[in-house]
Amino acid sequence: MEENKDKQLNDFVKKIVRSAGLETPSDGFTQNIMSKIVAQEEKTTAIKYKPLISKRSWLILAAITVILFTYIIFGKLDLSISWLPNINSVTLNKIGFMEVLSQIHLPNTAVYALIGIMLFFYVQIIYMKRHLDNRLGLS
Numbered sequence: 001m002e003e004n005k006d007k008q009l010n011d012f013v014k015k016i017v018r019s020a021g022l023e024t025p026s027d028g029f030t031q032n033i034m035s036k037i038v039a040q041e042e043k044t045t046a047i048k049y050k051p052l053i054s055k056r057s058w059l060i061l062a063a064i065t066v067i068l069f070t071y072i073i074f075g076k077l078d079l080s081i082s083w084l085p086n087i088n089s090v091t092l093n094k095i096g097f098m099e100v101l102s103q104i105h106l107p108n109t110a111v112y113a114l115i116g117i118m119l120f121f122y123v124q125i126i127y128m129k130r131h132l133d134n135r136l137g138l139s
Helices: 002-020 029-046 055-074 089-095 097-102 108-136
Strands: none
């Protein structure tokens, strides 16, 4: 009896399909589909990821850092920071580092500003790494 129902259902479906006939796609159907596919590919390739800091900016930052360190080493900087703990001067005298540092003169405000900028720069690097890892699903 199951087979009879299946056969009747199958015959019914065949009859309906024959009466409905086959639909033919419109002229240029394939061309329309292909143009939509090409347009979709152009949208996906249009997103071009750029680094947050360009190579030119990295070079400028590197140059500024080199100039700053050169000034610190060979310039005149007064490093009498009251909240900086005393460093064992015997060890530094053996290296001769204190003689170089005693010749450097930089206002305390500038020293504090440089320390603050470096601190915020490193905090930003850590924050951006976590953010991008979470966004890209790397963590």
